[in-house]
Amino acid sequence: MDEISGRHVVIVGGGIAGLAAALHLNRADARLKITVLEGAVRIGGKLHASEVAGVEVDAGAEAMLARRPEGKDLARLAGLGDALVHPGTTRAAVLSRGSLRAMPAGQVMGVPSDLVALARSGILSPGGLARVSLDRVLPPTLVTTDVSVAAYIRARMGGEVVDRLIEPMLGGVYAGRSDRLSLDATMPSVAAAARTERSLLRAASVIAAKAPKDAGPVFTTLKHGMGSLPQAVAKASGADVRTGTTVRELIRTEDGWRLVVGPTREEEIIDADAVILAVPARPASRLLAREAPRAAAELARIEYSSMAVVTLAYPGAAFPQAPRGSGYLVPAVEGRPVKAATFATTKWPHLAEAGRDLVIVRCSLGRLGEEAVLQRDDAELVALAMNEMTEIMGARGLPADTRVTRWGGSLPQYDVGHLDRVARARAAVAAQPGLALCGAAYDGVGIPACAATGRTAAARILEHLRAEQEPKAGARTDPAAPEGRMKP
Structure with a gap:
C-alpha cells in the first residue's frame, strides 16, 4: 500500500533546505500534513532581499550554480522558472599586491591549470610563478x-x-581558512586527482578540459533576487509554516516523535509521525542529544564562521570609470577588512535596469578568525566598505544609500575529516525511524546543494512512512475482519 495521506511530518528549520523538503513531500502526496517550524521571524535563512536606493537587492546569497540542476529545478517547481536570469558578466579579478588582476583562465577553484595564463594574470610574483x-x-x-x-x-x-588564489576563493565560499578546510569536502575533483596524478598542474588541466564548453552561464539568479525563492517554495509546498517558533526538545515516542516547542512557561507539545531537522549543526546537535547522542557529538564538532555584507548604492558619476567585471576577491595577505566586492549592477543586467544611474556594490567582510572586524558597529562597517571603494575603485563622494546585513555563525566549516564526520552522524540518525537531516552543514553550502539535501531527506521520510503502511512480517490477514485489519 502506498497510502500515506494524513500522516504528519514536522520540519524544524525554514531555510531553503527545509522548505525544499516540504515541497518534495507535498509533491509526493498533497494530503500529507506538513508543518515547518522556524525560530526566526522570517523564513529563508541566508536568502533575503530588501531595498537599497529603491532597488531590491539580495542581502545574503545573490546567485546559485546554474550547472547543478537542483536549484533551478526548485525554482521551477515553485513557479519561478520564468524569473531565472543570467549574469551579464562573470569576469572576476583578484586584488594582488595592491592591483586588480584578472583571474587566470582555466583555474579550478583557484588551482591554476595553465602556467602561461597564470603568468599573464600577474597575480603571483616571479618567484611564486617559478615555484608553481x-x-x-x-x-x-x-x-x-x-x-x-x-x-x-x-x-x-x-x-x-x-595565499593569493586558493585562500580568496575559499574565503568567498566558506569564509574559512585553507589550512583547515578539507580537500575531499571542498575540492572533490582535485582530491580525486591527488590520489592518481603526480602533477597538480596536469590534473587541473584535465579537470578544466572536461568542463562543458556550451553548458551556458555558470551562475543564475531570480529577477527579484534569491530572497524571493523561500516564500515561493513555502507557498508551493502547502505546508503550515510557523515563524518565531523555537523547538526545545525532540523525544522518541511509541508512535513517532514529540517536539517540545516554545518558552518553558508556555510550552507546546507537537506530535509527528516523522521529523526532518533542517537547522544548523549546533542546534541539530542539541535536539539529537537525547535520542541520537552519537550523531549529536559529531554535529557539535562542526564550527561556523560569521560575516557581514555591506551594500553601497553610489551615483554612477561617483566612479571615474564604470566597474568592469563581476567583482573581485581579496586575499587575506593583503591585510584588508573587505574580503570580496561584487559589482551587482554590472553583474546583473536586471539590477542595472532597475537602478538606472546607480552603481550598486556588495562588500563582504569577515573570515574565520577575524571576528574583531565584525564587532564594529554598522557605521564603521560602512566606512570600511566605502574606504575600499575609494582606494581600489577611485569612488568619490558618498553613496546614495547603504545597508549592513550581519550573518552571525552562518557558514559551516568543512574542516579536515568533514565527510567522515557527516557519514557517522547520518548513520546514527538512520538508526532512528522517521528522522532525517538536511541543510548546509552536510554536502555543500550553495543553494543547489542545500535543495538536494532537502529532497534526499524527504525521500528518506517518504520511504519510512510507506514502509510503516506495509503488512508487518509474520502477520496474516483475517478474512472475517474488516479490510486492512491484521491478525497475528
Whole structure:
C-alpha cells in the first residue's frame, strides 16, 4: 500500500533546505500534513532581499550554480522558472599586491591549470610563478587520507598560490581558512586527482578540459533576487509554516516523535509521525542529544564562521570609470577588512535596469578568525566598505544609500575529516525511524546543494512512512475482519 495521506511530518528549520523538503513531500502526496517550524521571524535563512536606493537587492546569497540542476529545478517547481536570469558578466579579478588582476583562465577553484595564463594574470610574483612550475618535476605527493587544502596545494605549488588564489576563493565560499578546510569536502575533483596524478598542474588541466564548453552561464539568479525563492517554495509546498517558533526538545515516542516547542512557561507539545531537522549543526546537535547522542557529538564538532555584507548604492558619476567585471576577491595577505566586492549592477543586467544611474556594490567582510572586524558597529562597517571603494575603485563622494546585513555563525566549516564526520552522524540518525537531516552543514553550502539535501531527506521520510503502511512480517490477514485489519 502506498497510502500515506494524513500522516504528519514536522520540519524544524525554514531555510531553503527545509522548505525544499516540504515541497518534495507535498509533491509526493498533497494530503500529507506538513508543518515547518522556524525560530526566526522570517523564513529563508541566508536568502533575503530588501531595498537599497529603491532597488531590491539580495542581502545574503545573490546567485546559485546554474550547472547543478537542483536549484533551478526548485525554482521551477515553485513557479519561478520564468524569473531565472543570467549574469551579464562573470569576469572576476583578484586584488594582488595592491592591483586588480584578472583571474587566470582555466583555474579550478583557484588551482591554476595553465602556467602561461597564470603568468599573464600577474597575480603571483616571479618567484611564486617559478615555484608553481616545480610541480611538474617534484616527486608525487602521496594523499591517502583527507588533508587540508593548503597542505596539499602548498606541497605541489608553493605557498604563494595558496595565499593569493586558493585562500580568496575559499574565503568567498566558506569564509574559512585553507589550512583547515578539507580537500575531499571542498575540492572533490582535485582530491580525486591527488590520489592518481603526480602533477597538480596536469590534473587541473584535465579537470578544466572536461568542463562543458556550451553548458551556458555558470551562475543564475531570480529577477527579484534569491530572497524571493523561500516564500515561493513555502507557498508551493502547502505546508503550515510557523515563524518565531523555537523547538526545545525532540523525544522518541511509541508512535513517532514529540517536539517540545516554545518558552518553558508556555510550552507546546507537537506530535509527528516523522521529523526532518533542517537547522544548523549546533542546534541539530542539541535536539539529537537525547535520542541520537552519537550523531549529536559529531554535529557539535562542526564550527561556523560569521560575516557581514555591506551594500553601497553610489551615483554612477561617483566612479571615474564604470566597474568592469563581476567583482573581485581579496586575499587575506593583503591585510584588508573587505574580503570580496561584487559589482551587482554590472553583474546583473536586471539590477542595472532597475537602478538606472546607480552603481550598486556588495562588500563582504569577515573570515574565520577575524571576528574583531565584525564587532564594529554598522557605521564603521560602512566606512570600511566605502574606504575600499575609494582606494581600489577611485569612488568619490558618498553613496546614495547603504545597508549592513550581519550573518552571525552562518557558514559551516568543512574542516579536515568533514565527510567522515557527516557519514557517522547520518548513520546514527538512520538508526532512528522517521528522522532525517538536511541543510548546509552536510554536502555543500550553495543553494543547489542545500535543495538536494532537502529532497534526499524527504525521500528518506517518504520511504519510512510507506514502509510503516506495509503488512508487518509474520502477520496474516483475517478474512472475517474488516479490510486492512491484521491478525497475528
